[in-house]
Amino acid sequence: MDNHLTLLAGTPETRATLHQQLDEIFGEFIKIDSYSVDESLPDLIEKDLIIFSSHLIEQEAAHVIGERCTSITARRTINYQHIDRLFELRDNTTVLCVNDTPEMTIETIDTLEKIGMNHLNYKPYNGRSSSEEIDTAITPGEVPFIPKRIGKVVDIGVRLIDITTLIEILDHFQLKRKLGGIISSRYTSKIIELSKKISEMNQQTQTLNEHLKQVVDGVNDGIMAIDVVGKVTVFNPFMEEYTGLSASHAIGKTLPQLFKQHDLLQFLSQPQEEGRYFTINTYNVMVYRFDWEGSDSVLLIFKNTDETITMERAARKQLTKTGYIAKYHFQDIIGESEALEKTKEIAKKLARSELPVLIQGESGTGKELFASAIHNHSGQRLDPFLAVNCSALPEELLESELFGYEEGSFTGAKRGGKKGIFEQADGGTIFLDEIGDISLKLQARLLRVIQEMEIRKIGGNKNIPIQVRVIAATNKDLLRLIEEGKFREDLYHRLKVLFLQIPSLRKRKADVPRLVHQFLIENGCPDHKISPSLMNTLKDYEWYGNIRELKNTISYLITVGEGTVITERDLPNDGFFQSNLSYEADAQLSMLDQQKFIHVLAIILELNESYVSASRSKISERSQQSDFPLSVQQIRKTIKDLEEHEYVKVKRGRGGTEITEQGRSFLKY
Numbered sequence: 001m002d003n004h005l006t007l008l009a010g011t012p013e014t015r016a017t018l019h020q021q022l023d024e025i026f027g028e029f030i031k032i033d034s035y036s037v038d039e040s041l042p043d044l045i046e047k048d049l050i051i052f053s054s055h056l057i058e059q060e061a062a063h064v065i066g067e068r069c070t071s072i073t074a075r076r077t078i079n080y081q082h083i084d085r086l087f088e089l090r091d092n093t094t095v096l097c098v099n100d101t102p103e104m105t106i107e108t109i110d111t112l113e114k115i116g117m118n119h120l121n122y123k124p125y126n127g128r129s130s131s132e133e134i135d136t137a138i139t140p141g142e143v144p145f146i147p148k149r150i151g152k153v154v155d156i157g158v159r160l161i162d163i164t165t166l167i168e169i170l171d172h173f174q175l176k177r178k179l180g181g182i183i184s185s186r187y188t189s190k191i192i193e194l195s196k197k198i199s200e201m202n203q204q205t206q207t208l209n210e211h212l213k214q215v216v217d218g219v220n221d222g223i224m225a226i227d228v229v230g231k232v233t234v235f236n237p238f239m240e241e242y243t244g245l246s247a248s249h250a251i252g253k254t255l256p257q258l259f260k261q262h263d264l265l266q267f268l269s270q271p272q273e274e275g276r277y278f279t280i281n282t283y284n285v286m287v288y289r290f291d292w293e294g295s296d297s298v299l300l301i302f303k304n305t306d307e308t309i310t311m312e313r314a315a316r317k318q319l320t321k322t323g324y325i326a327k328y329h330f331q332d333i334i335g336e337s338e339a340l341e342k343t344k345e346i347a348k349k350l351a352r353s354e355l356p357v358l359i360q361g362e363s364g365t366g367k368e369l370f371a372s373a374i375h376n377h378s379g380q381r382l383d384p385f386l387a388v389n390c391s392a393l394p395e396e397l398l399e400s401e402l403f404g405y406e407e408g409s410f411t412g413a414k415r416g417g418k419k420g421i422f423e424q425a426d427g428g429t430i431f432l433d434e435i436g437d438i439s440l441k442l443q444a445r446l447l448r449v450i451q452e453m454e455i456r457k458i459g460g461n462k463n464i465p466i467q468v469r470v471i472a473a474t475n476k477d478l479l480r481l482i483e484e485g486k487f488r489e490d491l492y493h494r495l496k497v498l499f500l501q502i503p504s505l506r507k508r509k510a511d512v513p514r515l516v517h518q519f520l521i522e523n524g525c526p527d528h529k530i531s532p533s534l535m536n537t538l539k540d541y542e543w544y545g546n547i548r549e550l551k552n553t554i555s556y557l558i559t560v561g562e563g564t565v566i567t568e569r570d571l572p573n574d575g576f577f578q579s580n581l582s583y584e585a586d587a588q589l590s591m592l593d594q595q596k597f598i599h600v601l602a603i604i605l606e607l608n609e610s611y612v613s614a615s616r617s618k619i620s621e622r623s624q625q626s627d628f629p630l631s632v633q634q635i636r637k638t639i640k641d642l643e644e645h646e647y648v649k650v651k652r653g654r655g656g657t658e659i660t661e662q663g664r665s666f667l668k669y
């Protein structure tokens with residue numbers, strides 16, 4: 001090939017890009033060599049057409065150019081292939097324009113403005129200082145010159161040689177007539193490639209827009225967007241339903257053209273709070289307003305509250321099916337006394353957190369009611385609530401109930417194993433009632449579960465992560481149990497992160513009339529009246545068995561009273577009521593011991609009343625026939641305990657055992 005040219009550029013990148021450009025256009029007709037000043041130059045180029053990539057290079061490489069050379073300094077223009085990157089920047093963004101010299105920077109800005117890239121504010125970078133606020137820089141392939149602090153860099157690629165220089169090259173080789181047409185179509189095909197790329201991008205954006213529209217239309221809420229000049233740009237089908245307006249009518253309109261409700265308009269344009277409740281036509285909606293990050297648009301969401309309530313109901317129904325539901329809410333906790341109101345107020349605050357709560361209060365004060373209400377007031381209200389009475393089950397059974405077991409882990413284990421209460425309550429709340437009654441062994445296990453938030457089933461070898469809020473309750477003095485070595489101090493502190501003390505009914509006697517009224521209703525006798533003097537007696541009473549005792553008393557009164565007015569005459573005798581002493585004594589008894597007491601006492605009473613000697617063997621025989629069979633040792637121990645409590649008298653010889661008045665009262669209670 002006779003035609004030859006040498007390209008001299010600054011950086012290796014510029015050399016490579018321009019060499020490739022010249023090669024793509026002239027490759028078959030002109031042989032091309034190229035050098036970069038930053039790498040190495042030949043000693044001397046004797047005779048050739050020299051193309052300098054810029055004036056700067058013309059000066060820097062002047063010493064290698066022989067006298068018989070002809071030279072052209074290339075005019076350069078933006079690389080159209082990468083120009084689309086500038087469209088990714090938002091209108092009016094101020095950008096730092098960076099090139100290798102201040103002159104080249106000015107030239108780049110000039111070209112960009114001439115080709116119509118006017119949506120940006122270009123600030124030339126002079127290599128020394130630049131405004132600190134500018135965070136975006138654009139450069140034609142000169143990334144190393146960009147100051148370090150700049151966050152976003154848009155490289156539009158090395159500038160290419162422009163068409164006039166290309167024509168000059170053709171001229172030099174006298175190829176213009178022969179190749180002018182081919183060359184200019186090759187050059188313009190590059191620009192067509194760019195248009196193709198932009199139209200593909202357009203199509204992609206359109207598809208994305210359609211997908212987004214489908215998503216917005218498919219959402220269960222009304223969605224509306226407003227652009228920077230206050231015109232509606234999005235109006236989905238739910239908005240159409242709530243407002244009765246069509247999307248085609250709404251789009252392009254301003255808010256006052258669509259809504260007449262003054263308070264709604266005010267909220268939509270300048271909300272004082274996060275969300276607000278409105279009735280639009282017949283729809284009850286909660287409206288939320290969000291400023292759209294990264295744009296000046298505003299997003300408005302209209303949530304149908306009736307729908308939300310229906311959905312909550314459906315979710316609760318599902319939970320009810322599983323039986324893991326908290327039945328009580330704060331409004332079910334009857335009473336307006338100051339002590340109760342304060343307790344409810346604290347409990348509502350505790351509900352907001354997910355930390356463990358220890359509830360302390362005498363028996364029958366409503367600890368379970370409060371635990372249930374706390375769950376229902378918390379963020380987990382749609383998740384399970386499981387309650388377990390720790391004193392009602394023997395240790396092994398309680399352990400397997402709480403933690404579950406793997407198949408075959410003990411004799412009698414169900415096939416397939418069993419999920420424990422902790423696992424079933426995952427995501428929700430577990431209520432551990434009578435926590436003071438659990439054995440030290442179970443306390444250790446419970447402590448680990450609460451600390452690690454994972455459980456291991458009995459006979460299992462893997463840990464299962466769980467997320468459960470623990471609410472524990474006790475009527476015992478746990479600190480005394482700690483002193484006596486019966487309760488772990490570390491577990492106590494883990495459970496008592498938050499604390500709620502439920503006042504006894506003695507401390508809120510003002511609540512008695514309302515509670516009485518409530519229990520009349522619950523017993524199906526809303527029209528029954530309590531005589532004023534009986535009400536005074538009930539109000540004066542100390543209620544050591546608290547609300548449970550009051551509830552039982554009302555059931556008794558309704559049963560024995562005649563007519564619809566209940567008077568003092570209908571009151572049971574003193575033995576019916578729980579005494580302070582018996583409360584103190586019984587508080588020491590575990591639920592299991594109480595059950596044993598009741599079981600054995602009932603057998604003794606029955607034997608006494610049928611004049612059969614209540615010997616240990618007779619009691620044992622009757623016990624074996626019951627649903628709660630006790631071993632001979634258990635019966636011996638229970639009779640001894642009953643004697644200690646003075647509930648029975650054990651006669652020597654063949655006299656057998658006899659129930660005392662105190663035993664009868666205990667049994668009645």
Ligand SMILES: Nc1ncnc2c1ncn2[C@@H]1O[C@H](COP(=O)(O)OP(=O)(O)OP(=O)(O)O)[C@@H](O)[C@H]1O
Nearest residue numbers: 332333334362363364365366367368369475547548
């Ligand atoms: N404020 C109240 N309003 C209405 N009913 C109540 C109230 N407080 C308690 N009750 C009722 O009294 C009974 C005892 O309540 P609960 O079982 O919650 O007490 P507790 O403190 O957990 O008792 P225990 O320590 O014996 O387990 C329940 O039937 C409950 O519905």
